[in-house]
Amino acid sequence: xxxxxxxxxxxxxxxxxxxxxxxxxxxxxxxxxxxxxxxxxxxxxxxxxxxxxxxxxxxxxxxxxxxxxxxxxxxxxxxxxxxxxxxxxxxxxxxxxxxxxxxxxxxxxxxxxxxxxxxxxxxxxxxxxxxxxxxxxxxxxxxxxxxxxxxxxxxxxxxxxxxxxxxxxxxxxxxxxxxxxxxxxxxxxxxxxxxxxxxxxxxxxxxxxxxxxxxxxxxxxxxxxxxxxxxxxxxxxxxxxxxxxxxxxxxxxxxxxxxxxxxxxxxxxxxxxxxxxxxxxxxxxxxxxxxxxxxxxxxxxxxxxxxxxxxxxxxxxxxxxxxxxxxxxxxxxxxxxxxxxxxxxxxxxxxxxxxxxxxxxxxxxxxxxxxxxxxxxxxxxxxxxxxxxxxxxxxxxxxxxxxxxxxxxxxxxxx
Amino acid sequence: xxxxxxxxxxxxxxxxxxxxxxxxxxxxxxxxxxxxxxxxxxxxxxxxxxxxxxxxxxxxxxxxxxxxxxxxxxxxxxxxxxxxxxxxxxxxxxxxxxxxxxxxxxxxxxxxxxxxxxxxxxxxxxxxxxxxxxxxxxxxxxxxxxxxxxxxxxxxxxxxxxxxxxxxxxxxxxxxxxxxxxxxxxxxxxxxxxxxxxxxxxxxxxxxxxxxxxxxxxxxxxxxxxxxxxxxxxxxxxxxxxxxxxxxxxxxxxxxxxxxxxxxxxxxxxxxxxxxxxxxxxxxxxxxxxxxxxxxxxxxxxxxxxxxxxxxxxxxxxxxxxxxxxxxxxxxxxxxxxxxxxxxxxxxxxxxxxxxxxxxxxxxxxxxxxxxxxxxxxxxxxxxxxxxxxxxxxxxxxxxxxxxxxxxxxxxxxx
Numbered sequence: 001x002x003x004x005x006x007x008x009x010x011x012x013x014x015x016x017x018x019x020x021x022x023x024x025x026x027x028x029x030x031x032x033x034x035x036x037x038x039x040x041x042x043x044x045x046x047x048x049x050x051x052x053x054x055x056x057x058x059x060x061x062x063x064x065x066x067x068x069x070x071x072x073x074x075x076x077x078x079x080x081x082x083x084x085x086x087x088x089x090x091x092x093x094x095x096x097x098x099x100x101x102x103x104x105x106x107x108x109x110x111x112x113x114x115x116x117x118x119x120x121x122x123x124x125x126x127x128x129x130x131x132x133x134x135x136x137x138x139x140x141x142x143x144x145x146x147x148x149x150x151x152x153x154x155x156x157x158x159x160x161x162x163x164x165x166x167x168x169x170x171x172x173x174x175x176x177x178x179x180x181x182x183x184x185x186x187x188x189x190x191x192x193x194x195x196x197x198x199x200x201x202x203x204x205x206x207x208x209x210x211x212x213x214x215x216x217x218x219x220x221x222x223x224x225x226x227x228x229x230x231x232x233x234x235x236x237x238x239x240x241x242x243x244x245x246x247x248x249x250x251x252x253x254x255x256x257x258x259x260x261x262x263x264x265x266x267x268x269x270x271x272x273x274x275x276x277x278x279x280x281x282x283x284x285x286x287x288x289x290x291x292x293x294x295x296x297x298x299x300x301x302x303x304x305x306x307x308x309x310x311x312x313x314x315x316x317x318x319x320x321x322x323x324x325x326x327x328x329x330x331x332x333x334x335x336x337x338x339x340x341x342x343x344x345x346x347x348x349x350x351x352x353x354x355x356x357x358x359x360x361x362x363x364x365x366x367x368x369x370x371x372x373x374x375x376x377x378x379x380x381x382x383x384x385x386x387x388x389x390x391x392x393x394x395x396x397x398x399x400x401x402x403x404x405x406x407x408x409x410x411x412x413x414x415x
Numbered sequence: 416x417x418x419x420x421x422x423x424x425x426x427x428x429x430x431x432x433x434x435x436x437x438x439x440x441x442x443x444x445x446x447x448x449x450x451x452x453x454x455x456x457x458x459x460x461x462x463x464x465x466x467x468x469x470x471x472x473x474x475x476x477x478x479x480x481x482x483x484x485x486x487x488x489x490x491x492x493x494x495x496x497x498x499x500x501x502x503x504x505x506x507x508x509x510x511x512x513x514x515x516x517x518x519x520x521x522x523x524x525x526x527x528x529x530x531x532x533x534x535x536x537x538x539x540x541x542x543x544x545x546x547x548x549x550x551x552x553x554x555x556x557x558x559x560x561x562x563x564x565x566x567x568x569x570x571x572x573x574x575x576x577x578x579x580x581x582x583x584x585x586x587x588x589x590x591x592x593x594x595x596x597x598x599x600x601x602x603x604x605x606x607x608x609x610x611x612x613x614x615x616x617x618x619x620x621x622x623x624x625x626x627x628x629x630x631x632x633x634x635x636x637x638x639x640x641x642x643x644x645x646x647x648x649x650x651x652x653x654x655x656x657x658x659x660x661x662x663x664x665x666x667x668x669x670x671x672x673x674x675x676x677x678x679x680x681x682x683x684x685x686x687x688x689x690x691x692x693x694x695x696x697x698x699x700x701x702x703x704x705x706x707x708x709x710x711x712x713x714x715x716x717x718x719x720x721x722x723x724x725x726x727x728x729x730x731x732x733x734x735x736x737x738x739x740x741x742x743x744x745x746x747x748x749x750x751x752x753x754x755x756x757x758x759x760x761x762x763x764x765x766x767x768x769x770x771x772x773x774x775x776x777x778x779x780x781x782x783x784x785x786x787x788x789x790x791x792x793x794x795x796x797x798x799x800x801x802x803x804x805x806x807x808x809x810x811x812x813x814x815x816x817x818x819x820x821x822x823x824x825x826x827x828x829x830x
Binding site: 013015016018023036037039040041043045052055192197212213214282284285286287288290291294295297300302303306307308357358360391394396 | 463
């Protein structure tokens with residue numbers, strides 16, 4: 001079933017609003033194994049809506065429209081649909097009465113404009129709106145020789161949700177039967193998207209199930225999905241997951257909704273370990289991400305944001321000789337920060353980060369984006385030097401991402 | 416100039432991501448009085464992208480594409496554009512070299528897949544990507560007898576922004592002349608949207624210029640704009656701004672791109688003052704926001720994230736008697752944290768935050784969302800108790816927003 005969503009309304013083409021209704025519709029359809037092929041947004045222009053409708057109808061079996069059902073003159077969805085597919089609109093006395101009653105119940109007089117909302121498509125299904133005045137519609141039309149289902153919903157999210165639940169949901173279930181899609185997201189860290197893709201080469205055709213790669217926020221996600229018999233799909237996905245775990249090994253840090261900070265938190269909790277942090281260039285972002293996790297007070301004791309050299313000495317216990325000899329952004333200082341904060345805050349592990357987030361402060365020897373990260377336990381201190389690019393905020397983010405990953409492996413290996 | 420935006424990528428058709436790049440493009444175009452006529456999203460399918468491109472080109476003069484320029488096999492934008500408009504792709508040895516160099520600088524080996532990114536459109540303008548590997552393009556093609564401008568950008572926001580600034584912005588300026596629209600955003604903090612709206616009542620018709628209200632991230636923005644003669648528009652906006660400054664007084668913290676953390680930074684810089692922070696429930700987020708500002712090392716010395724009671728005593732110097740008598744989440748502890756960190760970190764001002772971010776840890780007396788904030792100078796310590804609602808992350812954010820506003824007023828009044 002090829003599907004297209006169309007959101008109608010000039011306000012959705014400005015700088016401050018996005019069509020978020022499509023996410024609700026997509027979510028419902030995904031439960032029945034139906035993906036969206038395209039979606040579009042068009043303003044309140046009769047010609048442009050008609051053009052868009054005919055384009056969508058020529059390639060898709062299911063058209064889902066939201067918005068443009070209000071009472072004002074720039075609400076043009078019904079007229080556009082009628083013209084695009086040669087349908088007749090007629091006033092429904094029943095709907096008109098229900099709108100009048102709705103106003104009366106609130107002690108309001110119905111504006112004559114609202115009578116436009118009583119116009120329905122002759123011979124097609126009208127959807128009752130329990131949450132507002134605009135009815136919705138389910139039209140079955142023949143276009144270019146094929147049957148098209150066109151669903152027309154109000155743009156007000158609360159009203160739309162009511163119709164998805166009462167009308168569209170039951171219909172789609174009647175078309176598709178019970179839900180049968182199995183999904184799994186595998187999450188990789190510390191490997192570029194192109195390398196993940198290369199590693200996946202041998203798997204692309206092997207299991208006959210589609211998967212997509214998505215890179216964002218310093219991680220790469222592999223989305224697996226299988227339709228059909230539920231038990232069989234589950235087995236296929238599990239087999240594939242097992243093989244990919246083998247392939248990516250420690251680079252795969254979690255699945256589905258896992259975040260790296262949650263995974264680190266679980267490892268620390270399981271080990272009965274505690275953590276403290278000493279940050280310079282990341283300015284507290286690492287501590288903030290760690291404490292985004294509910295229950296993080298079980299393992300996260302606290303952190304120091306040592307922006308000045310003075311504080312690096314006094315709070316995290318960096319050796320002044322190391323700052324003098326190597327500068328504040330150096331391997332030695334990162335190591336001192338990690339082991340110093342660990343000792344002073346009396347925790348199992350300590351993390352130290354020092355670097356240059358930019359845009360100023362770089363040099364040939366230490367360009368903007370140079371970051372030193374260390375993780376310390378009682379018996380060992382590991383170090384990594386990295387060079388990140390991008391804005392100040394991105395450099396901060398990627399530095400914390402790398403630190404969380406180092407810490408994860410450090411704890412995982414029982415250091 | 417009729418304009419259509421097309422975002423390419425199957426991930427943008429799922430339930431978790433929206434095309435937000437179009438907002439940045441829209442914002443830039445609006446400065447030159449160009450509205451968007453439609454926008455659409457299509458998945459990684461050659462046929463569907465081609466169909467979408469030809470549909471958009473048949474009605475619009477300006478097509479703006481984002482995404483699908485990555486190195487993997489499901490990155491199909493260039494091939495689709497070439498087929499839709501009969502253009503030739505060729506490998507650019509120059510671009511290939513620059514990609515190889517980019518990898519080499521990071522000590523990485525270039526994957527053979529990345530060579531796909533060196534394919535360019537013969538005879539058309541290639542846009543250099545300073546922030547990633549995928550070049551962009553500006554194509555001028557004739558379609559259905561009319562000239563169409565097609566701009567092709569990477570989907571990575573940071574890379575897109577670079578090209579909007581370096582390439583697309585200057586081009587649109589050359590097409591449209593200097594901006595004739597005058598805009599001004601006034602930013603209000605610590606006042607609900609509905610109260611701002613009420614206060615604006617008398618102004619709605621007064622100056623004959625449109626304005627809109629937008630609430631987000633703990634601030635309310637009033638967007639003013641005037642078209643037409645530049646000098647006259649400027650005077651109208653300035654007069655309106657002056658009246659609104661009078662109305663909102665200290666609640667108006669900035670204009671246009673100002674963020675509250677930048678405004679606080681400017682005030683501290685002008686006062687030659689320094690700052691330290693002691694955070695509990697916000698877990699470092701306040702320090703992280705302060706250090707998102709370039710040059711913040713001039714006034715921000717450092718911070719303590721004192722998650723455990725023990726650290727509140729040892730690092731920020733809270734009086735143990737206050738924890739014993741009032742608990743960790745209390746006015747007394749917030750005051751001790753602010754003045755303690757100020758003294759120990761030797762700064763002009765200190766901020767202390769302690770509270771319950773949830774979802775656990777609340778009680779009848781101190782429900783989730785209870786937050787105590789203090790700001791200290793040598794001569795005074797101010798305190799505020801707040802109750803925020805929402806998720807853990809929202810409570811953290813609103814707590815830092817309130818702390819930044821308290822600090823702003825404290826410094827502004829020369830305390």
